Amino acid sequence: MPSLIVEPLNTQHFIMDRDDRKRNKNIGKNFMCRLQCMFSHSSSSESRLSLEDTQQWSQSLERLLESKYGLATFRNFLKSEYSDENIEFWLTCEDYKKIKSSFRMSSRAKKIYEQFIKAESPKEINIDYHTREQIKRNVKTPTMHCFDDAQKIVYGLMERDSYPRFLRSDIYRILLENLAADATKG
Secondary structure, eight states, X not given: OHHHHHHHHHHHHHHHHHHHHHHHHHHHHXXXXXXXXXXXXXXXXXXXXXXXXXXXXXXXHHHHHHSHHHHHHHHHHHHHTTOOHHHHHHHHHHHHTTOOOHHHHHHHHHHHIXXXXXXXXXXXXXXXXXXXXXXXXXXXXXXXXXXXXHHHHXXXXXIIIIHHHHHHSHHHHHHHHHHHHHHHHO
């Protein structure tokens, strides 16, 4: 009698595993399609998401962020964890460094301070008091490098915390599995 009870449970477990695999495969395929649609305007071979590129994301955070697909995937992962303020700040700083006009730099520095640095700001990043105060002073007469210390701190936080979690995440694992399956199909 006990085997009759156990057997249906094992069958049900097998069906659930098969359904989970199918669901994960579909999630991976859907995400791959969304990524490729985001960048479909470019027709170069680099515009295609490849298994090799995706595998290289695990070499370093820098390698991940250099890839347009890697960056988009990482941002999506962070948003799913409600912790995207660090990557948003880092990207905002990268854009800020490209500003040439001192007027625009001043205006943008104040916006960055209000959005990411100021205590209780909407996307407050996790930096120490000393760095926060230094930036507060720097924003009064901003330079291209006034956010560099905070940007280094945030990069370090992502590298030590978010990036390893990303590499262990379902989103990355499923993406790799789907790309590997596509590669074996030819």
